[in-house]
Amino acid sequence: MSSVLLRVCCGPTIEDTNTLLGGLASRSTASIERTQRRFKGISFAASAVVANPTSRTSEEKVYEVVLKQAALVKERSRDEDEKKKKKIALDLDNKPIEDAVVDDLSNGGLLNVAYDRCGEVCAEYAKTFYLGTQLMTQERRKAIWAIYVWCRRTDELVDGPNASYITPSALDRWEQRLTDVFQGRPFDMYDAALSDTVTKYPVDIQPFKDMIEGMRMDLRKSRYNNFDELYLYCYYVAGTVALMSVPVMGIAPESKVSTESVYNAALALGIANQLTNILRDVGEDARRGRVYLPQDELAQAGLSDDDIFRMKVTDKWRNFMKGQIKRARKFFDEAEEGVAALSSASRFPVWASLLLYRQILDAIEANDYNNFTKRAYVGKAKKVFSLPVAYGIAHIGPHKLTKLLL
Numbered sequence: 001m002s003s004v005l006l007r008v009c010c011g012p013t014i015e016d017t018n019t020l021l022g023g024l025a026s027r028s029t030a031s032i033e034r035t036q037r038r039f040k041g042i043s044f045a046a047s048a049v050v051a052n053p054t055s056r057t058s059e060e061k062v063y064e065v066v067l068k069q070a071a072l073v074k075e076r077s078r079d080e081d082e083k084k085k086k087k088i089a090l091d092l093d094n095k096p097i098e099d100a101v102v103d104d105l106s107n108g109g110l111l112n113v114a115y116d117r118c119g120e121v122c123a124e125y126a127k128t129f130y131l132g133t134q135l136m137t138q139e140r141r142k143a144i145w146a147i148y149v150w151c152r153r154t155d156e157l158v159d160g161p162n163a164s165y166i167t168p169s170a171l172d173r174w175e176q177r178l179t180d181v182f183q184g185r186p187f188d189m190y191d192a193a194l195s196d197t198v199t200k201y202p203v204d205i206q207p208f209k210d211m212i213e214g215m216r217m218d219l220r221k222s223r224y225n226n227f228d229e230l231y232l233y234c235y236y237v238a239g240t241v242a243l244m245s246v247p248v249m250g251i252a253p254e255s256k257v258s259t260e261s262v263y264n265a266a267l268a269l270g271i272a273n274q275l276t277n278i279l280r281d282v283g284e285d286a287r288r289g290r291v292y293l294p295q296d297e298l299a300q301a302g303l304s305d306d307d308i309f310r311m312k313v314t315d316k317w318r319n320f321m322k323g324q325i326k327r328a329r330k331f332f333d334e335a336e337e338g339v340a341a342l343s344s345a346s347r348f349p350v351w352a353s354l355l356l357y358r359q360i361l362d363a364i365e366a367n368d369y370n371n372f373t374k375r376a377y378v379g380k381a382k383k384v385f386s387l388p389v390a391y392g393i394a395h396i397g398p399h400k401l402t403k404l405l406l
């Protein structure tokens with residue numbers, strides 16, 4: 001996973017776009033309220049959790065990480081305000097630069113090399129993602145590269161050429177190294193860039209640890225009993241990326257929605273992307289003996305692992321897939337509510353990546369739900385066409401764009 005933190009090539013056909021924009025326009029305050037109700041429900045559930053810890057769903061547990069990350073952002077922005085005030089006071093005092101600041105400056109050259117290396121990795125492994133980062137400010141771009149490289153390396157541990165040698169204790173060592181990075185003791189250049197990033201932006205260590213947990217899960221598990229288990233996996237391997245990225249992308253100062261709801265929307269995009277990825281790759285995963293689908297829902301649809309390994313598209317399969325696609329789309333809908341709250345430079349690449357991934361679901365439908373032997377992909381023309389759409393939505397908003405176009 002995660003070769004795309006952000007992508008900028010995607011795009012619907014004209015008909016698709018109309019449906020898409022229609023969908024966007026019809027989302028109203030009612031749906032925002034629905035989301036808010038959901039948050040309230042979750043916080044209520046979270047307090048109930050204390051009394052009975054075993055009754056918590058994965059969604060509730062993950063939401064605690066969202067709250068923690070949001071609290072960290074708020075705390076940091078308060079600290080920043082304080083620092084700004086102090087800096088202004090210092091400037092007015094015209095005091096000499098402190099030693100620590102001089103040290104920072106002399107290390108800057110090396111740090112730049114570290115960030116450049118991260119950029120090279122991105123350019124090499126994720127060209128479109130790299131292109132998307134070009135739209136951000138230099139500081140943010142560098143930080144996103146450093147996070148990307150760490151995610152890529154983590155993923156490579158279980159998915160790369162040496163994956164068969166990876167043991168849980170190797171993942172433990174990787175986690176120890178992560179702690180060192182967050183404590184300012186980087187092991188190599190890529191770590192140094194991340195270490196610098198996490199001091200500059202309010203990024204919590206928990207999503208990083210959780211991504212490693214996702215890799216552990218992948219080592220020991222190849223079946224998911226229900227959606228709750230699958231949700232947790234999706235959070236570990238993709239929702240975490242969203243929680244790591246938003247502190248760097250930044251929330252628009254003029255945004256009126258709560259920090260928690262932006263993080264929740266980001267989380268929804270990570271989940272939606274991963275669910276889509278899973279639905280696209282059913283055949284490929286089955287060939288590796290893996291089924292990332294809720295077993296109870298398969299059984300309810302009258303299906304079993306054997307049907308998947310047989311790789312035949314039947315009506316039962318089509319019906320099952322319709323339900324799975326519907327659920328993934330709901331997560332995309334939820335994510336869309338939060339994009340407008342991101343800082344202006346981050347909106348365009350996020351919209352573009354969202355449109356791209358969302359359209360993979362349309363492609364699965366267009367393939368008559370044959371995700372066993374046909375790979376669903378978004379064609380070049382659609383990708384190119386989607387850029388101005390994403391740009392339009394990012395800059396004038398989905399509602400105004402719909403009015404303009406229809």
Ligand SMILES: CC(C)=CCC/C(C)=C/CC/C(C)=C/CC/C(C)=C/COP(=O)(O)OP(=O)(O)O
Binds near residue numbers: 002239335339
């Ligand atoms: C919506 C708001 C408020 C913020 C956006 C926050 C972000 C950036 C969310 C995106 C998180 C993300 C990119 C998760 C990874 C998703 C994923 C399934 C990646 C798949 O990567 P690969 O497996 O390499 O994909 P391909 O196989 O398609 O290349």
